[in-house]
Amino acid sequence: MSIKNKLNRLKSHLGTDNCNKPAPIKKQEPSIEVPYKEDWEKDGVYPFYFEDSYCLVREKEYSLDQMHGIYSFGQFAAAVEAWNSSSIRHPLSAAGHDPENIFFFDTETTGLGGGAGNSIFLLGQASLKGNKVKLKQHILPHPGAEIPLYKSFLGSIDYSTMVTYNGKAFDWPQVKTRHTLIREHVPKLPPFGHFDLYHAARRMWKHKLERIKLAAVEKDVLGIERKDDIPGFLAPMIYFDFVERKNPEGMLGIIKHNEIDILSLISLYTHLSFQILRLDDRQTPREVFEVGRWLSSLGESSEAKTAFNKISDGETQEALEARFALAFEHKKHKNWAEAARLWKSIADRGSLKSKLISCIELAKIYEHRLKDIDQAMVYAEKALELYGETSGKEKEKTSIKEEELEKRLERLNRKSI
Incomplete structure (x- = not known):
């Protein structure tokens, strides 16, 4: 047997098959010092390294059975299923989506104003994954670390729709502004559908809440009581102190505040969905x-x-x-008779404004639809009388003109002759 054949037979024993393969490169931990790293790790916060910088990331999971206020997180999936079973067209409808397609988003910033001078120092998100709700928060350790911050955030979102509280007016425009400054270094912002729950809450509960802040909706609508919570207005001062001293103690309170904000969005979306679809027995x-x-x-x-x-x-x-x-x-x-029956019940019992409008509508129906001039005159005269009792401010709100009421009555008088 030739030397060559002998060597070929011995290759498996000699390990010569691997001789030409490059040696595996050991992944080295970046030589970047993370101040108070051990303290961060105690709260589940770890560094995300990118190039010569880093941001901080915190992840947490919740069981779908866990309650947050009057709802469990699992009821969010039931709300999405209810939308998919409904034919109602609504701005908050999740029809066509799975629960996993939707993520809940909130930020913490250095100020309430817009523009490039206002920085986002915390991007928080949560979504349903399998039988868990997974929360992920991306923290800016200092103002020069926005590239890893957005790299971390954009690498974590693969959804069709986001849910915010006043995010259309504030959070997402802020994200766009900051992203513009570093867009050459990070992925593009994906297009999202957007459910903004602030406007929905305002529409539903402005009759009972003086201010439609999320904390007020949590307490008075969702039954959520915050304990030892850091007020949002203190967040910028705490963040600037953290940037200077590096100690995470105060920041951990802000991170917890943001966590509750995001989890409350899940309960609030569930509650609004059940309200709109009339699935809430307590409505x-x-x-x-x-x-x-x-x-x-x-x-x-x-x-x-x-x-x-x-x-x-x-x-x-x-x-x-x-x-x-x-x-x-x-x-x-065009159900004129039924409309007239209902307005008659209001013309005698409703508020002054609703009485006035009901009488005008009745005068129109009797004149043009039911062809009863005498009844039309009765309600036209009553409308003019009610208008005289209406205050100046209320008159301004109605856009009703006295001369128009008088012209209607004059026309009806001519028709009755």
Whole structure:
């Protein structure tokens, strides 16, 4: 046997197959000192290195059975499923999405103003993954570390829609502004659908809350009580102190504050969905009315009528307002007799403004639709009388003109001759 053949037979024993392969490169820990690294690690915070810099990242998981206020995190998936089973067209509809397609997003910044002078020092996000809710927070250790911050954040988001609280006006424009300054070094911002819950909360609960801050909605609507929470307005001062001293003690409080904000978005989206889809057994008559008004403004007349009908019996304020609104829904569909019946009940019992408008609408219906001039005159005269009782400020709100009421009455008088 030749020497060459002998060597070939011995290759497996000699290890010569690997002789031409490059030796594996050992991944070296970047030689960047992270101040108080051990303290950070105790709270589940670790460094994310990129090139010659780093940001800090905190990750946490929650069971779907865990309650946050009056809802468990698992009920968010039920809300998405309910949207997918509904035909209602709504700005908050998750129809066409899986729960995993949606992420909840909030930031902490060095100020409340816009522009390049305001920096984001914490980007927080949460989403449902399998049987867990996973939270991830990206922390800016100092102002020069925005590239790793956005590299870390953008490498973590693969979703179709985000949920924020006033994020359309503040959080996301801030992200865009800061991203513009470093866009050559980090991935592009992906396009997202956007559910902004601030406007929804304002529409639903402005009748009971003086301010529609998330903390107020948490306490008075969702049953969430914060303990030892750091107020958001202190966040910039705490962050600047952290940048100077590096000690994470104060920052850990801000991170916890941001965590609760994000988790509250999950409960709030669930609650709003159940309210709009009328799946909340605890829904108050006022909330039913506000849902009806919202659906009506979106052209969902059938759903709006269902909501108004539910609370239209009786003499409560909500019942009277529901009948008043229901009359307009019947007017849209040219159900003149039913609209007139409802407005008649308001003309005698409603608020001064609703009485006035009801009488005007009745005068129109009797003149142009039911061809009853005598009844039209009765309500036109009553409308003019009510207008005289209305204060100046209320008159400005209605856009009703006295001369128009007088012209209507004059025209009806000529027709009656």
